[in-house]
Amino acid sequence: MNKTWLIIQREYLVRVKKKSFLLITFLGPLLIAAGLSLVIYLSVKENIQHKVLIIDEKAPAFNNLQDTKNIEFNYGTGMNIGQARGLLFNSDYTCVLYIPRNIENSNVSKLYYKKQPSSSVIRVIEDKVENVVEELKLKQYNISREAFYDVKTNFVLNSIKFTKNGEEEKLDKAASYVGFFFGAMIYIFIFLYGIQVMRGVIEEKSNRIVEIIITSVKPFQLMMGKIIGVALVSLTQFLLWIILTSGILTAVQSTIFKDYYDPAAIAVQTQVTPDIAAEIQKENVNQNKFDLLDPNNIINRTNWPLMIGLFIFYFLGGFLLYSALFAAVGSAVDNETDTQQFMLPVTLPLTLAYVLSSSIVDNPEGPIAFWLSIIPFTSPIAMLVRVAIGIGDGGIPVWELVLSMALLVVGFLVTVWIAAKIYKTGILMHGKKVSYAELWKWIVYN
Amino acid sequence: MNSILDIKGVSKFYTSHTALDQVDLSISPNKIFGLLGPNGAGKTSLIRIINQITGPDEGALFFNGEPLQIHHQKNIGYLPEERGLYKKMKVGEQALYLAQLKGMSKSEAMASLKEWFEKFEISGWWNKRIDELSKGMQQKVQFIVTVMHRPQLLILDEPFSGFDPINAKLIRDEILKLREEGTTVILSTHNMESVEEICDDIALIYQSKKILEGSIRDVKEARSGNEFSVTYQGDHMAFAKALWIDAELKETKTIINNKHCSTIKLADNKTPNDLLNAIIPHVNVLGLEKVTPSMNDIFIDRVNEINQGNHE
Incomplete structure (x- = not known):
């Protein structure tokens, strides 16, 4: 031995x-x-400053989108989409956000860009537009925001294992x-x-x-x-x-x-109250189950x-x-x-x-x-x-x-x-x- | 006779052949024992059994009278024919490791290694890696690793192969010195010259059997026939004519001009005196000497006898 x-x-x-x-x-x-950090960094962080030109066919519904840390919104008053796209290459605008007239029905708008914006930038813009669209619809149907949140359902199906002892546990x-x-x-x-x-x-x-x-x-x-x-x-x-x-x-x-998890930081970023920011943070978490x-x-x-x-x-x-x-x-x-x-x-x-x-x-x-x-x-x-x-x-x-x-x-x-x-x-x-x-x-x- | 190692009726079988067949050997202490035989005779198999690398299929071995056991390994030193060390390891570290595996404590091993390194004048190599040393230097380290634990029995398999003449002499001197100090040495080789130089006793292994054993002197005496070499001056034809029927002229070599040297084999009942009486009238005898066979001759003769025996 x-x-x-x-x-x-x-x-x-x-x-x-x-x-x-x-x-x-x-x-x-x-x-x-380093590899993991790089992947996460690239997907979370956007270091390019975006300057978005909004062409709003429903003017002036979208004229008060709030800027965030790296997105600046500019309202293109009196401009049509053709002019705006022409402008894209002859100005420092990075994107053109096109709000079509029928946006409440189609639920679609277009974002023209020179360089692919990160998914987080797109998400922020998406959320903001979605909010305004919701607002438009609420007005149209004459529903209060509180009632809307009450009705809006985030349904979850829990699959549960049933054992002999009658105890239940999630698989x-x-x-x-x-x-x-x-x-x-x-x-x-x-x-x-x-x-x-x-x-x-x-x-x-x-x-x-x-x-x-x-x-x-x-x-x-x-x-x-x-x-x-x-x-x-x-x-x-x-x-x-x-x-x-x-x-x-x-x-x-x-x-x-640090900012990614901090509700206060999210609040600043997305211009919402810390309460809602905490919700968003939780949602981020749910969406990214395998995020290290x-x-x-x-x-x-x-x-x-x-x-x-x-x-x-x-x-x-x-x-x-x-x-x-x-x-x-x-x-x-x-x-x-x-x-x-x-x-x-x-x-x-x-x-x-x-x-x-x-x-x-x-x-x-x-x-x-x-x-x-x-x-x-x-x-x-x-x-x-x-x-x-x-x-x-x-x-x-x-x-x-x-x-x-x-x-x-x-x-x-x-x-x-x-x-x-x-x-x-x-x-x-x-x-x-x-x-x-x-x-x-x-x-x-x- | 109390021997350090007794091998009794040892056989070793492999699936396709028999490596050793009922070999008996007795190694006397404080001697250099030559284990001779051609390649493939079974020498390495026997050595591995003595080292307990493998076990015999039949027979038994006794070390100092006790049945050979694992703990005897620390009393045995072994230099294999094909040898090597960890190439990337440092000389000192490696020697220390192998010494501890042999059962020495670290301090004992240090003391012994220091002594040997000084004796071989290689103290400066302690922290060198093996692959930084020349082949000859590696051989020195290898020898030290074999003897550092002061084994009672040292087994050297073809120890001189691979050594340059200077190192070979160093090793030979060291082997003789170890014998003086009480070590018993088994020297396995097919190099007959080295055997005659330093061995006391020999055994000859051939086709997995022992075919000859004894002290070199006894073996030579026993194997030398009634043969003499005569140096003389005169006509070698006259010399040949002078020989009678009981004397056989084996060969004649001319030294210079009319000086010759002839080898004569006498019949068993004749003596050198009879020979001298016969030839003195014809030639001028310069010298007469009994012919003793070299180990090489004995080896070959014995092998030939065995082969003839097999054919009969």
């Missing part, structure tokens, strides 16, 4: 001290955060996306680090140090030491990524995008300790299982180019689980989801997608989770046992292309 510990230490330290590890660990979150499909994210992380990490185990084995075999080491420790200790050492490296990287990425995103959110920046979305509804706990369990289980296979593949070849023939059967189930996990998101309790989350080769990815919707009532049955975890443990024990047999023979075999038949002999006769 002591010697296995020495091997784990070496495998861990050698990799953690590598420049490439430090680079990926610290640059990774920066890149992820949270959105949560499956959190599971999908964790499943994808497991897929990437098993691949990335499983290959590292394989490379490590090939390195030791090809530079022949393995023959010296196994006169001090058992081949099994060497293999397990390597697998555990690399697993710890990957967990280190994962945790650092989580911490760094969330740190950076929090920082970005609390500085650059959203404080009330699935990120906050997710049971993080459970998810991270299960992630670590399934990652370790899956990693032990797959990296044992990767180690066996590494031991059976002389160099990395020879690994091709053995890689496909190893990577196939993993990739299959990953590819099918989007269908599990759609139907987390269907037969595909069930079987993939029970079979140890696919359960690390499939089960994480499923557990995100919850466990027990409203989620997946507890027995399925227990069975899946137990089978994963059994699965990795069996895989490690088989891999160790191949490994033991393979590391001492040189200069010979090994066939599947031979691998089978190594397993059976050892």
Whole structure:
């Protein structure tokens, strides 16, 4: 055990001290955060000042649209749309808003632009025009605004799962996306680090140090030491990524995008009272369920300790299982180019689980989801997608989770046992292309 | 005789062939033991069994009288024929790691390594990566890694291959010194010259069987026939005529002009005196010497005997 510990230490330290590890660990979150921030920034923020010329055929109904921080409205009195469009290229106007005479009936107006305005700018203009149109209609039908708000219905259909105990819980499909994210992380990490185990084995075999080491420790200790050492490296990287990425995103959110969540800021932007602004803010939130920046979305509804706990369990289980296979593949070849023939059967189930996990998101309790989350080769990815919707009532049955975890443990024990047999023979075999038949002999006769 | 390592009836079977067939060997302490045999004879299989990398399918091994067990690994040092180290790791770090795997504490390992690094004058390399060293330098590190834990039994598989003559001599001297200090050495090789130079005892493995064993002196004595080489001055035809039926002229080499050297094999009941009596009247004898076969000859003779035996 002591010697296995020495091997784990070496495998861990050698990799953690590598420049490439430090680079990926610290640059990774920066890149992820920068990418996410950029996407959000571009979709939320509009740094171009818009100068909108309004051509109002219902004049003067639209002559008092209030300017916002980056939109300035100008009323084109006595101008027709043809003149206005002509003006667009010979002035600093960025858009022409055309209000047709029949706007109350058609509910359509046109915005001509030189450069595509962002969706948020369009939304602001849309809201303002909509408000005026509503006002026109209210007057036409002689309805008060209060009565209108009373009548206006924002209907919601809640789909609710009914369980034996009579308790009800909402089936949270959105949560499956959190599971999908964790499943994808497991897929990437098993691949990335499983290959590292394989490379490590090939390195030791090809530079022949393995023959010296196994006169001090058992081949099994060497293999397990390597697998555990690399697993710890990957967990280190994962945790650092989580911490760094969330740190950076929090920082970005609390500085650059502060206005987006602040009702006061929204009030200023859209010229409404803070009460209505709070409503708008809530609505923003509802519309953008998967917006990472959203404080009330699935990120906050997710049971993080459970998810991270299960992630670590399934990652370790899956990693032990797959990296044992990767180690066996590494031991059976002389160099990395020879690994091709053995890689496909190893990577196939993993990739299959990953590819099918989007269908599990759609139907987390269907037969595909069930079987993939029970079979140890696919359960690390499939089960994480499923557990995100919850466990027990409203989620997946507890027995399925227990069975899946137990089978994963059994699965990795069996895989490690088989891999160790191949490994033991393979590391001492040189200069010979090994066939599947031979691998089978190594397993059976050892 | 109390031996450090006893190998009793060891066999090893692979799916397609037998690597070792009922091999018995006894290695005396404080000796250099030459394990000889052509490539593929089973030497490496035997060495791996002694190192407990693999187990025997039949038979048993005893280390200092105890059945060979995993904890004996720390008393054994092994230099494989195909050798290497972690290329990207620093020399000192790597040696320390391997020493700890052998069961040394960190401080013990440091002390021992310091001593060896000074002896080989490589203290300055401690923080260099292996791939920054020349091949010869790597070999030195490799040797240190083999002996740093002061093993009682040192197993060297083709230790001189890959070393330049200077380093080979350094290693040879070090092996002899280790024997002086009480280490037993098993030296596996097919290089017969090095065997004659430094081995005390030998065993010959051929086609997975042991076909010869003993001290070099005994083996040579036993294998040397009634053969003599005579240096003389005179007519070599006259010399040949002087020989009688119980003396066979094997070969004659001319040294210069009428000086020759002939090898004669005598019948078992004849002595050198009989030979001298016969030839003195005809030629001027300059010298007479008993012919002892080289290890190479013994090796080849023994192998030929086995092959003939197989054919009969």
